Amino acid sequence: xxxxxxxxxxxxxxxxxxxxxxxxxxxxxxxxxxxxxxxxxxxxxxxxxxxxxxxxxxxxxxxxxxxxxxxxxxxxxxxxxxxxxxxxxxxxxxxxxxxxxxxxxxxxxxxxxxxxxxxxxxxxxxxxxxxxxxxxxxxxxxxxxxxxxxxxxxxxxxxxxxxxxxxxxxxxxxxxxxxxxxxxxxxxxxxxxxxxxxxxxxxxxxxxxxxxxxxxxxxxxxxxxxxxxxxxxxxxxxxxxxxxxxxxxxxxxxxxxxxxxxxxx
Amino acid sequence: xxxxxxxxxxxxxxxxxxxxxxxxxxxxxxxxxxxxxxxxxxxxxxxxxxxxxxxxxxxxxxxxxxxxxxxxxxxxxxxxxxxxxxxxxxxxxxxxxxxxxxxxxxxxxxxxxxxxxxxxxxxxxxxxxxxxxxxxxxxxxxxxxxxxxxxxxxxxxxxxxxxxxxxxxxxxxxxxxxxxxxxxxxxxxxxxxxxxxxxxxxxxxxxxxxxxxxxxxxxxxxxxxxxxxxxxxxxxxxxxxxxx
Numbered sequence: 001x002x003x004x005x006x007x008x009x010x011x012x013x014x015x016x017x018x019x020x021x022x023x024x025x026x027x028x029x030x031x032x033x034x035x036x037x038x039x040x041x042x043x044x045x046x047x048x049x050x051x052x053x054x055x056x057x058x059x060x061x062x063x064x065x066x067x068x069x070x071x072x073x074x075x076x077x078x079x080x081x082x083x084x085x086x087x088x089x090x091x092x093x094x095x096x097x098x099x100x101x102x103x104x105x106x107x108x109x110x111x112x113x114x115x116x117x118x119x120x121x122x123x124x125x126x127x128x129x130x131x132x133x134x135x136x137x138x139x140x141x142x143x144x145x146x147x148x149x150x151x152x153x154x155x156x157x158x159x160x161x162x163x164x165x166x167x168x169x170x171x172x173x174x175x176x177x178x179x180x181x182x183x184x185x186x187x188x189x190x191x192x193x194x195x196x197x198x199x200x201x202x203x204x205x206x207x208x209x210x211x212x213x214x215x216x217x218x219x220x221x222x223x224x225x226x227x228x229x230x231x232x233x234x235x236x237x238x239x240x241x242x243x244x245x246x247x248x249x250x251x252x253x254x255x256x257x258x259x260x261x262x263x264x265x
Numbered sequence: 266x267x268x269x270x271x272x273x274x275x276x277x278x279x280x281x282x283x284x285x286x287x288x289x290x291x292x293x294x295x296x297x298x299x300x301x302x303x304x305x306x307x308x309x310x311x312x313x314x315x316x317x318x319x320x321x322x323x324x325x326x327x328x329x330x331x332x333x334x335x336x337x338x339x340x341x342x343x344x345x346x347x348x349x350x351x352x353x354x355x356x357x358x359x360x361x362x363x364x365x366x367x368x369x370x371x372x373x374x375x376x377x378x379x380x381x382x383x384x385x386x387x388x389x390x391x392x393x394x395x396x397x398x399x400x401x402x403x404x405x406x407x408x409x410x411x412x413x414x415x416x417x418x419x420x421x422x423x424x425x426x427x428x429x430x431x432x433x434x435x436x437x438x439x440x441x442x443x444x445x446x447x448x449x450x451x452x453x454x455x456x457x458x459x460x461x462x463x464x465x466x467x468x469x470x471x472x473x474x475x476x477x478x479x480x481x482x483x484x485x486x487x488x489x490x491x492x493x494x495x496x497x498x499x500x501x502x503x504x505x506x507x508x509x
């Protein structure tokens with residue numbers, strides 16, 4: 001049986017209806033990224049004035065904050081879609097509908113992008129009037145950086161959703177904390193050399209290091225280093241394959257252990 | 266009668282616990298089969314295996330001649346389920362929920378189907394209200410509409426009238442009776458309401474501790490055990506089981 005666009009669109013609609021009918025939900029999506037960006041905007045302004053390292057590049061930190069928030073939002077958005085089903089006790093209905101796992105993943109990937117953009121676009125738009133900074137200064141590589149971050153965010157979402165599938169709501173705390181765990185190793189606001197040797201080796205296994213290194217390279221040195229982008233995509237591809245495999249495996253384990261029945265709070 | 270569902274030697278073990286032990290039964294086309302048993306006897310586990318939500322440890326569920334384990338997605342198109350333990354998203358209106366599930370089940374004329382179900386199940390007056398704001402009777406009818414959105418030929422009803430007032434309960438029972446005849450559905454009805462089971466079901470399975478302890482038509486079970494009604498049969502069988 002072929003992949004059905006209709007079913008993918010159906011699951012997308014379920015979340016679209018949820019968002020469009022609730023102003024507080026929309027505001028909540030916009031609120032946190034905006035606050036985050038404003039806060040980092042002031043910090044970066046302070047660093048611009050007082051730090052030699054950043055004195056030629058206004059808004060390196062702010063740009064990295066926006067990029068990191070994009071990753072954070074895409075991952076959380078993916079997890080939230082799954083958590084919404086658990087909270088609303090709709091999980092079983094979803095899994096007795098004739099949806100393939102690939103269709104569920106595709107629908108969640110698309111919906112997570114919409115949720116992420118609703119939150120982040122207004123935050124990006126305010127950076128120019130407030131701080132005189134435009135993330136578009138990164139030029140064409142910005143698209144690759146965003147794409148790379150989005151793939152990694154989705155991959156993390158797949159890992160966490162796999163845990164939710166297998167262990168149910170008990171895994172919820174991991175969903176919230178997963179990105180905070182990776183942030184120090186992602187070298188978002190500092191070069192990898194800052195980390196102790198052992199952590200540097202671990203960090204090199206994450207695409208984040210290459211993505212943020214590239215952003216700094218463009219903004220500080222005005223040098224586009226496509227090898228960073230390439231490394232990030234190779235690592236992303238490996239993690240994405242593992243994430244998809246894990247999701248399928250968790251679904252199969254959930255069917256064996258019975259965690260698809262009456263999952264919810 | 267042609268058999269729509271064949272359950273063969275179905276078993277489910279959770280580590281050391283045997284939730285369902287080697288059960289066998291069939292459901293014919295146009296038949297409502299009652300599944301009775303105390304809480305924790307294996308009814309939900311059996312239904313979950315029949316829906317493909319749970320992988321059996323042993324045995325098979327054959328629906329329309331196809332094994333659910335091999336043809337899960339294609340068979341789910343023809344099946345649906347209602348249970349008081351699962352809900353529809355509360356923040357979506359009734360219409361939105363029905364649109365979503367119509368899409369997921371690949372329904373062609375969605376508007377017509379929703380209109381038909383709204384009419385049949387008397388949803389018209391609250392079809393544009395949020396599902397979470399409805400009374401339990403209204404929610405129950407909405408869940409039934411969702412369960413019928415794909416015109417299933419196999420329907421699983423887990424306590425479909427639990428916590429409903431007598432009038433709504435009667436409406437739902439009447440509706441199930443009519444629709445099963447009209448659409449020639451095969452229905453598995455798990456319920457604790459013995460009158461409901463007697464009224465709707467041609468045959469009944471009595472389950473306890475994961476096994477089928479007796480089966481037959483409600484009248485045959487009542488006369489076989491020398492009792493006045495199905496409830497007394499249920500109590501007798503379950504007391505006997507717990508004494509063993």
